[in-house]
Amino acid sequence: MSMTPPPGWYRDPSHPLAERWWDGTAWTEHRRQTSQQPSAGPEFPDGGSGRARAVALVVAVTVLVASIVTGAVLLDRGDDTGAVATNPEPPFASSSRPSPSTSLTPAPPPSEDPGVVVDELNGITFPLLDGWVRPENITEDDVVLTTPGTYDCPGDPGLCHHGRVISRTVTGNDEKSPEALAERDIAEAADSAYDRDILDRRPYDGIDSHKQVKAGPVAVAGRAGYFVRWQVRTAAGPGGYVQSLAFPAGVGSQALVIVRFAFDAGAAGPPPADMDRITKGIRPIGDADTGGGVGSSIGPSR
Incomplete structure (x- = not known):
């Protein structure tokens, strides 16, 4: 047998x-x-x-x-x-x-909702929008969403995705403010997405410059969070948009969660508005009806 x-x-x-x-x-x-x-x-x-x-x-x-x-x-x-x-x-x-x-x-397993991706560790789900898939061809940990397919990176050899979303629990510090955490994390998020990857390669030959395009409070799964968004220009390729989103987890000690977005710029990359749509669609596991709250819309630019 x-x-x-x-x-x-x-x-x-x-x-x-x-x-x-x-x-x-x-x-x-x-x-x-x-x-x-x-x-x-x-x-x-x-x-x-x-x-x-x-x-x-x-x-x-x-x-x-x-x-x-x-x-x-x-x-x-x-x-x-x-x-x-x-x-x-x-x-x-x-x-x-x-x-x-x-x-x-x-x-997905038969018991899994085909319209969402579950993050069991942080007690949340992510909406699976059109143009997005569950992680595939990924060596990086904690990736919850990617755009389908890969392409040859314009810098060091390797395979790149036009879009990725990563969810991590913040540990090892006493930071309690989503705003402070998002503002501190954005530079590292940009570097890991467009400067050096986990294998110490430079798929886009590094970042030439960046500018902040948006930041503000936002409700995430019914909790008050904060986000910071940068546009980065790279030595090779079209550059892209990165965002750090911080909010309290819905389970356990309710430690802060950091969600990183990395979208290529240009026609091949996903629209930056998908960052807002994904953020709005994050829900606690088992509570799809949870809506907004404090800062229920994407916050003001600054």
Whole structure:
């Protein structure tokens, strides 16, 4: 009896330094770069019990042995000319080989609302607007939304997205003011989006200049928040818009949440107005009717 792993990113058999999306029944055409050698099988969370780590190790060893056996069988089955099968194998030993899928994005679980993206850590949901998809081909942590597809970065080699939205919980400081946090975060948000990425590459050859285009109070999921928006010009490419949005989380200690937006400028990038639409559509999990409050509209420019 064969066992089918759940949907997820696995080592791409035809591209060892990349991962490929397995939708639960077949390979899709989506791949993403990784900053380290991808794992040979399903990933297991860190920090589990000793039993969980032991089970993970046994499964990983089993998958590795199965891969070696499968490779040996394929080599032995070469035709009279010495040809070897080159079609990618699924990330497990199976009696049948699934055919590639042409699906563009992973389908959400049946229980998940297809119109929103859930941020469990901060107890909020993001609206999935037209022209936006769930994260794909992403190596950066905490990305909740991207524009579909990628393009070759105009600076250092790599793949870039025309738009990204990132959600993080603020820890390690005592800052309680959304305004102070947003004003302090915007420079780092701009640098991480358009100066140097997490691999220390410069996909846009760095930032030449910036200017603030908008800032003010705003209600987010019924709570008073604050945002700052910059326009940046880069040495390569069209530059873009970045925004830092800060507001209290709706769960736990209600620590501040920082949401970063990075939109390419120009016709290929998403409209900056999508920053306002996404902000307005953020809701607490399980409370889609929560509306505005203090500062219920996008605040004034300054």
